[in-house]
Amino acid sequence: MNLVFALAAAMLFGVGAYLVLHRDLVRMVLGVVVISQAAVLTLIAASLDRGAAAIYPLPDGPISDPLSQAMALTAIVIGMAVTALLLVLVLRVAIAFQTRALRDIGQEEAALDEQLERAEGPAHEDEEASAR
Amino acid sequence: MTALLLALLIPWVAGVSILFVDGRRRRVRAIAVCALAATLAALLALTAEVLSNGPVVVTTGSWPVGIGITLRADAMGVTFALLSVAMLTAAVTHQLSEPATEREFPGLVVLLALGLNGTFLTGDVFNFYVFFELALAASYVLAIHGRTARVLGAGLVFTAVNLLGTFVFLLSVAGLYRVTGTLDMSRVAERMVLADPNAAILIAVGFFVAFSVKLGLFPFHFWLPTVYTSARPAVAAILSGSLANIGAYGLLRFGAGLLPRELELGAGILVIIGATSIVYGGILAVSRRTGAEMLAYSAIGQVGYVLIAIAVGGPAGIAAAILYTVVNAANKTMLFLTTERRGVIVGGLFALGALSISGVPPAAGFVGKLEVFRAVIDSPALVVVVLLGSLLSFVYAFQIYQFERWRPEGDANLAPSRWQQWIVPVMLGALVLGIGIWPGPLIALSDAAAGVLPGVLR
Numbered sequence: 001m002n003l004v005f006a007l008a009a010a011m012l013f014g015v016g017a018y019l020v021l022h023r024d025l026v027r028m029v030l031g032v033v034v035i036s037q038a039a040v041l042t043l044i045a046a047s048l049d050r051g052a053a054a055i056y057p058l059p060d061g062p063i064s065d066p067l068s069q070a071m072a073l074t075a076i077v078i079g080m081a082v083t084a085l086l087l088v089l090v091l092r093v094a095i096a097f098q099t100r101a102l103r104d105i106g107q108e109e110a111a112l113d114e115q116l117e118r119a120e121g122p123a124h125e126d127e128e129a130s131a132r
Numbered sequence: 133m134t135a136l137l138l139a140l141l142i143p144w145v146a147g148v149s150i151l152f153v154d155g156r157r158r159r160v161r162a163i164a165v166c167a168l169a170a171t172l173a174a175l176l177a178l179t180a181e182v183l184s185n186g187p188v189v190v191t192t193g194s195w196p197v198g199i200g201i202t203l204r205a206d207a208m209g210v211t212f213a214l215l216s217v218a219m220l221t222a223a224v225t226h227q228l229s230e231p232a233t234e235r236e237f238p239g240l241v242v243l244l245a246l247g248l249n250g251t252f253l254t255g256d257v258f259n260f261y262v263f264f265e266l267a268l269a270a271s272y273v274l275a276i277h278g279r280t281a282r283v284l285g286a287g288l289v290f291t292a293v294n295l296l297g298t299f300v301f302l303l304s305v306a307g308l309y310r311v312t313g314t315l316d317m318s319r320v321a322e323r324m325v326l327a328d329p330n331a332a333i334l335i336a337v338g339f340f341v342a343f344s345v346k347l348g349l350f351p352f353h354f355w356l357p358t359v360y361t362s363a364r365p366a367v368a369a370i371l372s373g374s375l376a377n378i379g380a381y382g383l384l385r386f387g388a389g390l391l392p393r394e395l396e397l398g399a400g401i402l403v404i405i406g407a408t409s410i411v412y413g414g415i416l417a418v419s420r421r422t423g424a425e426m427l428a429y430s431a432i433g434q435v436g437y438v439l440i441a442i443a444v445g446g447p448a449g450i451a452a453a454i455l456y457t458v459v460n461a462a463n464k465t466m467l468f469l470t471t472e473r474r475g476v477i478v479g480g481l482f483a484l485g486a487l488s489i490s491g492v493p494p495a496a497g498f499v500g501k502l503e504v505f506r507a508v509i510d511s512p513a514l515v516v517v518v519l520l521g522s523l524l525s526f527v528y529a530f531q532i533y534q535f536e537r538w539r540p541e542g543d544a545n546l547a548p549s550r551w552q553q554w555i556v557p558v559m560l561g562a563l564v565l566g567i568g569i570w571p572g573p574l575i576a577l578s579d580a581a582a583g584v585l586p587g588v589l590r
Contacts, residue, residue, distance in 0.1 A: 020296065039303050043306045046310040067315070071258050071309070075261075078262065082269060097284075
């Protein structure tokens with residue numbers, strides 16, 4: 001059982017990593033979501049034991065570990081909240097850059113930086129020349 | 133105990149309430165400053181209590197000890213909490229003088245204070261993750277403060293990279309729970325001794341990656357320069373002066389505190405990464421032409437010293453790492469708040485910050501460098517790296533001073549400053565100078581903080 005969970009978590013992480021490296025921003029967000037699920041699965045797998053639910057009065061016999069379930073639940077909630085935040089951010093970026101592809105954003109930023117450099121460049125060259 | 137709860141309750145209640153009202157109004161921003169000041173007062177009381185009576189432990193929700201989540205304030209936790217909230221307060225007070233554009237800014241900063249306090253004052257590994265994520269969620273929104281296309285692009289990278297970092301952290305938490313069967317930090321530290329070394333190394337690597345991303349160490353630094361340069365000065369000051377402390381704290385708490393054996397094992401690699409960060413950050417900072425860009429790359433170099441000090445370890449190394457984090461946070465906050473402004477006083481403060489970065493007395497940076505120097509003195513190669521780093525810092529800091537403050541064209545790019553804009557940097561400058569002239573209390577505090585880590589006793 002441990003091996004199955006480990007393989008599943010590894011696969012989820014791999015798929016997530018592949019998606020994060022994608023150019024499309026929505027797929028990047030999906031990649032983050034999938035990686036968060038890999039973490040949740042690992043939390044569940046951190047205590048794989050069968051038993052009754054841990055609710056008072058406790059029954060006789062084995063009890064399943066409530067802590068890892070509580071952790072997984074918390075991680076799911078936090079993951080959902082930050083995913084929503086990330087999606088809003090992608091929306092803002094898509095509106096600001098008029099594109100959803102990471103490559104276009106990179107190109108636009110490079111163009112912006114070049115503009116800045118060009119605006120500042122001559123002044124520095126003058127200065128360096130005068131210093132010589 | 134009351135002080136510990138107040139340090140979390142004040143920013144929680146205040147932060148959530150302030151988010152509901154319009155943060156662009158002057159009165160609301162003043163209330164945020166008051167809330168942070170009250171948190172700072174609670175932390176000061178807590179520090180006094182911890183330093184005189186030892187760690188303060190509270191089990192939440194009246195659960196029996198061992199079941200409920202514990203909040204634990206020890207000397208290291210309160211040092212970091214005090215530092216971070218002080219820098220947040222400085223940045224928000226400074227922001228009072230700037231025109232307000234975002235309604236959620238003050239509320240988010242107060243919530244960030246809650247996240248930071250919680251991270252530093254918890255005794256539970258999973259609770260650490262929750263507060264860590266809370267602090268980061270606030271910072272994701274703060275990082276896009278200004279909403280220009282450039283800021284949004286940088287903010288997206290910042291958010292995505294740090295989210296991945298937190299999930300790597302969560303994977304390590306799951307591993308830690310699997311290996312030790314507990315989440316309580318003190319019991320994790322006891323049981324890790326018996327753990328399978330292979331599993332422990334994997335867990336340690338996960339924690340290291342998560343916190344290195346936060347600190348911006350060399351191979352994990354790629355998100356940092358764009359974010360720090362495109363953000364407003366106050367936001368950059370918050371990110372580098374307060375939020376980055378989580379990285380150093382995490383490395384100390386999880387590395388030296390919970391996994392000292394693995395830290396010792398990886399010390400060689402950590403030293404190499406730290407040295408690369410120092411040289412890489414220093415060289416790239418030399419090639420920059422504006423204050424904010426220089427500071428962004430300088431931030432990468434400065435955390436390298438912290439990592440080297442942690443890797444060298446021992447009481448001297450850990451204390452030096454804590455001291456250097458404090459000094460570096462004060463430096464960076466002051467310098468980021470003085471970028472984009474001109475004038476004799478602001479220029480003087482920039483020069484003081486430049487002296488501090490390069491470790492020239494009487495600025496605080498000298499004390500920080502001296503402690504790191506004392507920690508690494510046994511290894512000639514590290515002494516050379518530290519000296520080289522200081523030399524590079526000297527070159528880049530004063531080169532920017534020359535480009536921006538001596539040249540008429542450079543000076544014209546900066547905005548004039550009124551008293552509201554230099555009063556907070558002046559206070560930070562007094563702090564930097566004060567630490568440099570009278571380092572005794574800070575050295576004592578960082579020694580006490582280093583004393584709480586079991587890894588120090590080896």
